[in-house]
Amino acid sequence: MLIINPKFQKLIPTLSQEEFNQLEKNIIDDGCRDPLVVWNNAIIDGHNRYAICQKHAIEFKTHELLFDGESSAMAWMEDNQLGRRNLTPDQFRWFLGRKYNREKQQGVRTDLTLAQNGTKINTAQKIAEENGTSKNTVKRAGTAVAKIEAATPEIQEAVRDGVISLPAASTIASEPTERQNRVLDKIIDRKASNPQQAIRQLDQEGRVASTVPIDDPEIMLINGECVALTKNISFDIDLVITDPPYGIDTHNTRRGEADYSDGQDYALELLDSLCKELVEKCSKDAHLYFFSGYSHYPKFKEILSRWFDVQDNPLIWVKENHTMCDFSTSYPNRHEYIIFCRIHGSKRKLANCVPDVLNFKRERSSTHSAEKPTELLKLLIDQSSLPGEMVFDPFMGSGSAGVAARELNRGFTGVEMDKDWYDVAESRIVRL
Numbered sequence: 001m002l003i004i005n006p007k008f009q010k011l012i013p014t015l016s017q018e019e020f021n022q023l024e025k026n027i028i029d030d031g032c033r034d035p036l037v038v039w040n041n042a043i044i045d046g047h048n049r050y051a052i053c054q055k056h057a058i059e060f061k062t063h064e065l066l067f068d069g070e071s072s073a074m075a076w077m078e079d080n081q082l083g084r085r086n087l088t089p090d091q092f093r094w095f096l097g098r099k100y101n102r103e104k105q106q107g108v109r110t111d112l113t114l115a116q117n118g119t120k121i122n123t124a125q126k127i128a129e130e131n132g133t134s135k136n137t138v139k140r141a142g143t144a145v146a147k148i149e150a151a152t153p154e155i156q157e158a159v160r161d162g163v164i165s166l167p168a169a170s171t172i173a174s175e176p177t178e179r180q181n182r183v184l185d186k187i188i189d190r191k192a193s194n195p196q197q198a199i200r201q202l203d204q205e206g207r208v209a210s211t212v213p214i215d216d217p218e219i220m221l222i223n224g225e226c227v228a229l230t231k232n233i234s235f236d237i238d239l240v241i242t243d244p245p246y247g248i249d250t251h252n253t254r255r256g257e258a259d260y261s262d263g264q265d266y267a268l269e270l271l272d273s274l275c276k277e278l279v280e281k282c283s284k285d286a287h288l289y290f291f292s293g294y295s296h297y298p299k300f301k302e303i304l305s306r307w308f309d310v311q312d313n314p315l316i317w318v319k320e321n322h323t324m325c326d327f328s329t330s331y332p333n334r335h336e337y338i339i340f341c342r343i344h345g346s347k348r349k350l351a352n353c354v355p356d357v358l359n360f361k362r363e364r365s366s367t368h369s370a371e372k373p374t375e376l377l378k379l380l381i382d383q384s385s386l387p388g389e390m391v392f393d394p395f396m397g398s399g400s401a402g403v404a405a406r407e408l409n410r411g412f413t414g415v416e417m418d419k420d421w422y423d424v425a426e427s428r429i430v431r432l
Helices: 017-030 046-054 070-082 089-103 123-132 136-146 151-162 166-173 177-188 196-210 226-231 264-281 297-307 374-384 399-409 419-430
Strands: 034-037 041-043 061-063 221-225 239-240 248-251 258-259 283-292 315-318 336-343 357-358 390-393 411-416
Touching: 041 046, 041 070, 070 089, 070 226, 089 123, 089 136, 089 151, 089 166, 089 315, 123 136, 136 151, 136 166, 151 166, 151 177, 166 196, 177 196, 196 239, 196 258, 221 399, 221 419, 239 264, 239 374, 264 283, 264 297, 283 297, 283 374, 297 336, 374 399, 390 399, 399 411, 399 419, 411 419
Parallel strands: 034 061, 221 411, 239 283, 239 390, 315 357, 390 411
Antiparallel strands: 034 041, 248 258, 283 336, 315 336
């Protein structure tokens, strides 16, 4: 009776059911023509043939090889697998990476390895030439394999058997150990098409599971100055979505009329003071979105970067209509920036992969000049919060963020200094 060494068996890619059935038929019809390769009575090549022969009482021959230990036997097995034609590219890179890491560990270095012409070559170059690939491919495979071999056995087997790719396994191996098999299961069960999607689903499930459902999320609307009122908030803010005043002293409308707003210095000081309070009131994983016109984007980003982790590229909201300007001297602006921020150390992930260019038509539920599309706000809320969590808009305006939050079953706190606009926002949000 031959020995099945688990260490050796784990190096052999598992045949698909179709492949195994065909091998079984061939052995039943023609016998076991190729000898099983063994060392110290343990099989090192021919595990599937041995299982079939045992099942059907078919005779087989063995061929004994001599090695100085298990490591040498496993090295032979890896080299033998690299010579097979039926390996997938990822299985090939898996064995390539194992060979590279093993030889490095054994001390096969630049000063120990010579090419045929006597010049020194390093381990990666030697293995690359032996296997018809590039040195960089060998090194990348070694890095991925080292990472995967620290993961769960199921992840390693999935790569070896061609169930997932080497890069996918490497991504999964970056997850905490207790999550790795759950991510793998989502891919195997076809609930996710790739590790990133599976990880997002797992994050979403975990966040939902840890959130207490709220049948009627809290709605709080306040007429007053935002900084002082934010300072007095006694609960955690999970998401901020707001459109701060741009502080343009004056600009000309299409008809040449003057449209006055707060001074620029005041607007920037106000934003800076507000951010200082938001750092204290936001939850540890909170996301924040700040709308900005193109002319004030650099100054807004500079202030926000003092307090939060700011994504380098802004989101671009593309409108269907351009803004007012002197058409004889300027090209009209048809977009608006949205600056995406995180509280320092936030580990909350976005719900879905959404590109940074967002096309949404402007809405006219009110006459507010800066009213944002509800569907756009709903997208951002869904990306960065869960039902029952608290959305905050310190510059509420006509209340579109509150409408979006309520429609998605989030809590909402809004602050608006202008009494007329506060009344508009209240009527829109409360009537839902």
